[in-house]
Amino acid sequence: MDSKKRNLILNFVIGITATVLGVPLLYAMGVPTFDVVLTTLFGEGSIWALVFSVMLILLIILGANKVMKSST
Template identity: 50%
Template sequence: MSENRKTAILVFGLGLVATLLALPFLYALGLPSFEVVLMGLFGEGNAWALVFTALLVLLIFFGLRKWIKSTD
């Protein structure tokens, strides 16, 4: 297994662990969920919330892809 792939798997695993540890803490502090934020911004049943979420996911995906390619 290449070093780049090992690094990507390590970063993914650390991201999962950080999420599992941080989300309960943020929930205890009263931070609203992403669903509540989207409903507050766009209202219930609005298609723009889906577009916004898809763009956010694509932005993260392409940013990670660019970062992984730059570490080659």
């Protein structure tokens, strides 16, 4: 396996591990969840919360895609 693929897999594993360990820690410290933040910002049942979430997801996917293309 070449080093670029190994680095991508290592980064993926580190990201999953950080998420698995980080989310419970943040919850224990009292940081609100994403749905609580969206409800606070936009109100209950707002279409803008959905638009904001979709835009955020698209930004993350496009950013990850750009990093993957530049590293291979």
